[in-house]
Amino acid sequence: MATRNNGRRGNRPTIRDVAARARVHPSTVSRVFSGHAQISPRTRQRVLEAAQALNFRPNAIARSLSVQRTQTIALVVPHVFEGYFQDAFFPQLMAGLLAVTYSHGYRLLLGGCESYSDEIVQILDILRTRQADGIVVASSRLDVDTVGELQRQAPPLVLIGHPPAHHPDVAWVDADNQAATREVVEYLIRLGHRRIAYVGGDPDNTVVKERLEGYREAMARAGLPVEAHWIDYGYFAEDGGYQAVARTRVKPERAPTAYYAGNDLMAVGLLRGLRERGLRVPQDVSVVGTNDSPEARHLTPELTSLRVPYREMGAAAAEMLIQAIQEGGRPRGHRLLSSKLVIRASTGPPPRR
């Protein structure tokens, strides 16, 4: 290839150019920039001056190849998912990741994906081509085989949401979905509600299953029956909530006096559906949402919502990942973070009969 570099656009100075100018060996320049090595003050000075004059900074890619580390962690984002903006999940998760990567001098590599299966493809691609030192995988629909496949690839990995089956080796962070939902329902029960509906979203979703479990637990503990039509999966959008109103009120005398919705968008749909039927919130019916999205505060009435610590989950995941990378191992264990119910005006005691 001989003179491959000749005539190349944007030819930038290398460590050799600096070395030549400072009249030292390239390795000395490397040592000056990497820091951890004994260099005499005079030599250091000369090298830094030469570097300054040439506007030199060491090439990160070459460095990565040599040290076998990229100082980067990765995340795959389903960029076509409609709710991406509406939902707080990804933006907040990313903010947490970004804050921690930043403070450790790392960067965040983002890949898009178009579907669940594509998500796995993209993740495996990043892992196998070694584009990042570690990866956080945020899919709540991982199956056992996929986790195993991910595990087979070497790089450090942490899951957002706990793994499906017993996978003692894989690290994860998660929100206390089940306990949080149980507490929400217990709160509604304390207010006096006895007929409480669960409006869930995609039932294949692990998070949805956990929430439902928490709901059932609270109802059972309180000795309250659960009627089948109180549980509605709808889907994760406003219309899901809207439709749920119709489905849960087929028999008005046994209709719920309170609704728990798996996200705020569905809660918006519930509010609209209830309003159209002339039901007042919270006097006739209470509504609780999830995620505490920005709009929760601006709804009428202001929405009581379960704040899920997405940002903190991102931060914790990045922390686990980077620590493991720096220690040369794999992240281990897990972190379970608490959600917090933000009580506003959409919840109150049920109407007295």
Place this chain on the structure above:
Amino acid sequence: MATRNNGRRGNRPTIRDVAARARVHPSTVSRVFSGHAQISPRTRQRVLEAAQALNFRPNAIARSLSVQRTQTIALVVPHVFEGYFQDAFFPQLMAGLLAVTYSHGYRLLLGGCESYSDEIVQILDILRTRQADGIVVASSRLDVDTVGELQRQAPPLVLIGHPPAHHPDVAWVDADNQAATREVVEYLIRLGHRRIAYVGGDPDNTVVKERLEGYREAMARAGLPVEAHWIDYGYFAEDGGYQAVARTRVKPERAPTAYYAGNDLMAVGLLRGLRERGLRVPQDVSVVGTNDSPEARHLTPELTSLRVPYREMGAAAAEMLIQAIQEGGRPRGHRLLSSKLVIRASTGPPPRR
């Protein structure tokens, strides 16, 4: 360094391992994977089988070093900025970037930053260490010197928001802020309003200046006077809008009958401030927001808002960048994208005196 690789964790197969197994030269393996080279079907088959058996995928870093391309574009995000989540700007911009990078087989490298000056530091760091093939710079407070400094670094660059002074060489995409605001004000004038307030946000921000210019233009064209107290910069948050109500209504008889707010959060503040003074929207006063955030639809009344095409801007920027990279040049020219006024319930004719 001799046998540096010995005993290394997560030892992965290289192109040489595959070559050995397939009994061909490493360069042949490279050619099979890079695609653009004539390889006999039999050889290709053997190589692919060997690669499969070893679970081989070419190392992206090594490839990047060799071909001098990373297949990555970068963005620096102020991750500590409070409004990051509330505002649609960054998430939507990123969604646009992600969609286009994805469809071209690129990835998006994200860096955090803590302040405006840090943002420049991070951008320069990414550029000078060659961590990405190109970068999109989303700062609306760039000064001439900074743009010059960015230009001095070689890699392809596109600005979100046009550059401050006459910088014919730098590529950018922007929203038609001035024209869009002018049209909003013209719309209010057509409804019959003659006293219209401008609630802006940070006056150092280029976008804010442009919007103000559009406002003045519309008022001037219609031959309407502008009173000084109708213009309020407040700041880019709900409280900014709330405070603006007090400041613009010191003389009730000359108070505005319509407000244009630089973002939806300020519009929320306006709505609250007006409500507290017993003013009805839109019967007494009209309000227009900006960004068409998710909550705009859920406010009471539903907010008329100027939808700014952030996602499209991100997509356009990525498109320009990647095209330039692939052609081996620098992005040129600019794209000016139109905003769109989404009319809802917060605007109407002014009250008749």
Place this chain on the structure above:
DNA sequence: GTGCACAGTGCAACCGTTTGCACCACCGCC
């Protein structure tokens, strides 16, 4: 039968760093 084009593969230099080891000079100690 010779010449030629071209498909297919190997060779080796190169991308820009890092780092183990060798080496040298100097210092202080006995």
Place this chain on the structure above:
DNA sequence: GGCGGTGGTGCAAACGGTTGCACTGTGCAC
């Protein structure tokens, strides 16, 4: 004055790919 220790630097082999060029063999035209 010899000698061990050490601070500072150079040497060269990695890291894992890519690619210009050389070379071989085959098919085809003349």
